Amino acid sequence: MPESVLIIGGGIIGLSCALESARRGFRVTVLEQDAFGGQASGAAAGMLAPFSENTEGPDPFFRLCLDSFYRYPDWVRQLEEQSGHKAELCSSGSLNVVFHEADLLPMQTRLAWQRNYGVPLEMLDESELHRLEPGLSRRAVGALYCPVESHVFAPKLVNAVEEACRRAGVRLIPHAGQLTNLEAGSVSGVRVTMANAGSWRGDRLVVSTGAWSGFLREWVPITVPVHPIRGQICCYDAALGDIRHMVFSSQAYWVRKKDGSVVCGASEDVAGFDRSVTERGIDRLTRWSGRVFPFLEGAPPLRSWAGLRPATLDGRPLIGCVPGYPEIIVAAGHYRNGILLSPVTAAMVGDLLEGKTDPAGNAFGLDRFARMAEKKDTG
Ligand SMILES: Cc1cc2nc3c(=O)[nH]c(=O)nc-3n(C[C@H](O)[C@H](O)[C@H](O)COP(=O)(O)OP(=O)(O)OC[C@H]3O[C@@H](n4cnc5c(N)ncnc54)[C@H](O)[C@@H]3O)c2cc1C
Structure with a gap:
């Protein structure tokens, strides 16, 4: 039986991760509190501009943007074939x-x-x-x-990913309401309860709740510094x-x-x-x-x-496992570039679900803020 993955948050990041996870053979459910793409993803201008968005120097963030940019043409072609919808x-x-x-x-x-x-x-x-x-x-x-x-037309891109997810067998649950409980840290995986959609169990959980991702601290001892x-x-x-x-x-x-x-x-x-x-x-x-x-x-x-x-706080996304909770992956904090970064984020989340880690380390991991604070404390 393939592993099951719950994804909370149905913006472009959650839906892209869902599609990639389904393509890799996971059983995927996306729980969205309102309508899919109803927040930042549906509002975006849809620009894919790694050069215009990175003016300072060739840092890991620029390279991430570039990696995603080069994936885009193939990613959109597959998406359009699978969904029958144009992303323009x-x-x-x-x-x-x-x-x-x-x-x-x-x-x-x-x-x-x-x-x-x-x-x-x-x-x-x-x-x-x-x-x-x-x-x-x-x-x-x-x-x-x-x-x-x-550039793409962001609302149409979201529709295309949503439809591709549906056709790939992802279970899509819109209007699930507020998250009212999250249990993790046990051998039986993760359990989440949504106000309008009841209780769901998964082997793994992906949190892709955009600007709202700070909520995770209510359920696990971690600060997700997203605002x-x-x-x-x-x-x-x-x-x-x-x-x-x-x-x-x-x-x-x-x-x-x-x-x-x-x-x-x-x-x-x-x-x-x-x-x-x-x-x-x-x-x-x-x-x-x-x-x-x-x-x-x-x-x-x-x-x-x-x-x-x-x-x-540093303008880079958070894409990684919650320290101490390897069953929970966060994919959030994409700020001005979430549309651009969707293909690479989905690939990174797919790799994390398959247990693949980058030997060079993860410049976008969740532990970087804790490490920065430690460094400050020790002078
Ligand atoms: C005006 C504007 C222009 C932009 N232009 C561009 C651009 O040109 N190019 C580009 O690359 N990016 C652009 N962006 C940025 C891009 O839109 C975001 O980075 C991206 O949409 C983030 O996607 P997301 O899925 O993380 O967040 P969202 O799209 O906000 O999705 C998060 C989802 O999680 C849901 N949610 C929240 N809490 C819960 C919960 N507890 N339970 C269940 N669901 C929950 C929300 O309802 C929402 O649907 C722009 C953004 C804005 C606002």
């Missing part, structure tokens, strides 16, 4: 646009190290930039161009003007979707678990939209929404 993967390329000459220097520094990763990145001067992206404000003085960065950072985001009618690439400025980004919208995001607010959209948050996006794309000046967004990004 689009290789638009990206432009990191600069409005002051002084800001070109940090871009050159980025270019120097990112170029070593096999991608033909290049600096564009003003005229090359306006040739590639004619709708941009004439105040833009240059850009770092990455021809390979891409919510609200992202407010809006979209425009793409018929207003021409946007050809994903465009990043220091204050916002714009990405044209196949459904005829241009998504513009996103704020980073500390607002607890409040998911409301504020006038101030959206005003900032509309102001910047007009500055960067003059044809958006004064245009009202078609729609605005918000989601809670699961942030950690």
